[in-house]
Amino acid sequence: MNGHRMLAVARKTLRSLRHDRRTAGFLIFMPLFMIAIFGYTFGGDLRDVEVAILNLDTGGSDGSVADAIIAEISYGDTLKLSILSDGHTDPLSTAEGVVRDADAWAAVVFGQGFTAEVEEGIAAMKQGLPVSPCQVVVLLDGSNPNIAQAVVAEVTAAVQRVLVTEYGFNPPIAVHPEMIYGEGAEFIDFFAPGVMGLAAMMVTLMLSIISFVHERANGTLDRLLTTPVTEGEIVGGYALAFGLVALVQSTVILLAAVILFRVEIVGSPLLVLLTIFLLGIGSQGLGFILSSNAKNEFQAVQFMPLILFPSILLAGVFWPLEAVPELLRPVSSFIPLTYAVDACRSIMIRGWGLGEVWPQLLILAGLAVVLLTLSAYSLKKRR
């Protein structure tokens, strides 16, 4: 291996990118675009979910429990309430109709004797008598599980709070979450590392496939091989160049995540970049091997979905690995992106350092070495 020749190959690769302004722009803006799209789509918490309220409660001597609960619910901004009038002949089916027509995601119904039942129940409990709980009915459109869950959680929480404040009714057992990692973390903190890895992988893979098919088709690869440069140096030079591209991209993504979405990077950003660099050179090797089995760009690009979809779905970018079916888990462990995303997440959210993420980095580095060696070998074999 001659470092100067490898650097010369890397330099020429970066130079051709520099001359191609549009591609260079694409390399920077594509990840920005990705993080922005994902950030704005998934990043925010649920807000203003339309919920209809049907309150038939006639109240008791101290006012209405239903009113208290409704007030609690409307306190937050997750749900946006619209109160249905109880003047209809069949108010219940009106409430159901609102959900059926998708005018609201849910309808919360308080029965006529709600307050009375609650007060009876509490009195019975104080005397140690058995109680059958009275019900708040929530008619749900479950077509979006996230929303359905959020509605039920909001209503349940409001009920709990009213019980505590109005009746001093404290449940004897409370689940008390205490964050060891990720205090204040939001969904965007979870997937920003994933999107970063995905963007780096996609772009290096694509660049490497297309560059090599080009080199072959134009005869420049053959010509290089009649000079003293070795197969290893060519592959190494390209890996260096595309690794750098991945680095620049990741820096852009990290900055965007921090500035636009207030993602907090607890650990070392440099370690994150190192992870992405390793992922980048590994993907470059993969692209090279794929392109050596292709006759032209079209054939080479056909491999992309084959690599991309499993990576998106199985590498834990958007869903945790625990959500991957048992049967497919082994596939996950063969995808380089899995390790990169895992490491970046641990660094960015848990604040882990090299001491903790070294196994992932070692695997990434090992994969990169294997893939690059195979690439160099695929060149040699061809001659």
Place this chain on the structure above:
Amino acid sequence: MTEDVVVTNALTKRFGELVAVSSLDLKISRGVVYGLIGPNGSGKTTAIKVMNGLLRATSGSARLLDEEVPVRGVIHRIGYMPQEMAIYTDLTVHENLELFAGMYSMSRGNFEGAEKDLLEMIDLAERRDSLVATLSGGMKHRVSLACALVHDPELVFLDEPTVGVDPELRKGFWDYFAELKSAGKTVVLTTHYMDEAVRCDIVGMMRLGEMIAEGTPESLMKAAGTTTLEDAFLANAKEGSV
């Protein structure tokens, strides 16, 4: 002193059934301009590719500068200009030259000198910083030639170096080849232009993968009893087909 810098022994290359190069025996001495001529598909490019290690010989062997092909130890003393335009169109002229100089680990000083001379020879000094994609076809060819010569090789293979090049520059090229020759370099080139072939020291005529005649242009014309190399070639080709 005659030293053979290119020697092939029954060099043969088949592509399946097709015999592209058939039992070629070449001996080319140092300081010679050697011209391979022959119709399209006669095996000139294939022979050169085998010698440069881009294709593996089916049988036979070749030696360049006393090393068995594919060479490794003497590779930096050899230059090669492919028939197709194998340069980077998304780089400038200068960047292409610098890349190839880098492949030969040339020092900055050496490269700058060589670049200046070569740009003058190919008459593209003022296009040094143009993207190759923006050059004319002939200009691209000239850049490709310069890339093969940048490291001052002592043995250079040029596959149709003058295709698409205008007459004035072609003359310039041949003056440059003469310079290389007088500096003791060996040039192996292919051409379809007979006025160029007569300027070679030795001409090898190929047909259907075989060498059908070889010698100085004068001796070839004399042997065939013709006054032009073209007629000599046609006469030889006819003989070969009988």
